[in-house]
Amino acid sequence: MKLEYKVEGGDFTAAGFASSQIKKILKQLNIDPSVIKRVVIALYEAEVNIVAHAYRGVIKAHIESGGITLTLEDEGPGIPDVEMAMTPGFSTATKAVREMGFGAGMGLPNISENADSFNIETIVGKGTTLTIGIKFK
Amino acid sequence: MKVKDVAEKLGLKVFSAPQGLEREVSGGYTSDLLSDVMGHSQEGQIWITLQTHKNIMAVASLRDLAAIILVKGFEPDADTMELSEQEGIPVLGTRMQAFELSGSLYEILK
Numbered sequence: 050m051k052l053e054y055k056v057e058g059g060d061f062t063a064a065g066f067a068s069s070q071i072k073k074i075l076k077q078l079n080i081d082p083s084v085i086k087r088v089v090i091a092l093y094e095a096e097v098n099i100v101a102h103a104y105r106g107v108i109k110a111h112i113e114s115g116g117i118t119l120t121l122e123d124e125g126p127g128i129p130d131v132e133m134a135m136t137p138g139f140s141t142a143t144k145a146v147r148e149m150g151f152g153a154g155m156g157l158p159n160i161s162e163n164a165d166s167f168n169i170e171t172i173v174g175k176g177t178t179l180t181i182g183i184k185f186k
Numbered sequence: 187m188k189v190k191d192v193a194e195k196l197g198l199k200v201f202s203a204p205q206g207l208e209r210e211v212s213g214g215y216t217s218d219l220l221s222d223v224m225g226h227s228q229e230g231q232i233w234i235t236l237q238t239h240k241n242i243m244a245v246a247s248l249r250d251l252a253a254i255i256l257v258k259g260f261e262p263d264a265d266t267m268e269l270s271e272q273e274g275i276p277v278l279g280t281r282m283q284a285f286e287l288s289g290s291l292y293e294i295l296k
Contacts, residue, residue, distance in 0.1 A: 062265065065244030072248060089248045090224055097220075150237045155221035162225070 068093040087163040116184040127173035198278040202270040243269035
């Protein structure tokens with residue numbers, strides 16, 4: 050099964066929509082709740098990252114019998130220092146975003162903790178693509 | 187214990203989704219950082235926070251939390267209440283601050 054969702058940068062009112070849709074589908078497929086939890090945490094963080102940092106992006110979910118692959122491709126500023134971005138507590142979020150309770154530097158670490166495979170490709174000035182793989186068993 | 191028992195015992199105001207007052211409460215989590223709650227709260231917990239915007243409902247729904255309690259007299263945004271009704275997850279409120287409310291909730295749940 051392949052699904053696709055568009056995400057607009059800056060639109061926090063819609064943040065979490067893709068995560069909520071994919072959660073519903075995985076529930077219908079009777080996927081183990083502990084696996085759904087990991088998918089939802091990783092995807093929500095990645096979705097919020099596009100809203101908080103990029104101009105726009107596309108989320109693609111590929112659900113197969115063995116697991117789910119999430120690809121989040123954005124047009125945005127890119128990440129100049131990925132290692133730094135992966136450090137818990139490090140954030141480049143704006144003050145307004147932080148006041149909402151986002152931008153605490155926990156996004157990428159949360160994704161990494163919950164994914165079986167996690168890859169970041171980024172080009173500064175162009176955008177970032179995350180690939181997150183989670184196995185169902 | 188159910189959300190309605192917690193609401194009664196702590197004298198909480200019910201802002202939205204009274205149909206969710208029957209939800210079972212497994213514990214509590216106090217934090218204003220959404221990623222922290224996303225990553226570390228557990229299903230069935232009551233979330234104590236001062237954040238009032240719509241995204242708290244997305245987090246509560248994605249993590250299957252029992253309810254949200256807003257502290258210090260804060261009130262939920264209109265679209266937060268709308269989403270709360272849709273999801274059936276109540277938003278409650280108190281004049282207490284987070285420390286005091288967390289202590290009181292801990293006492294009645296232990």
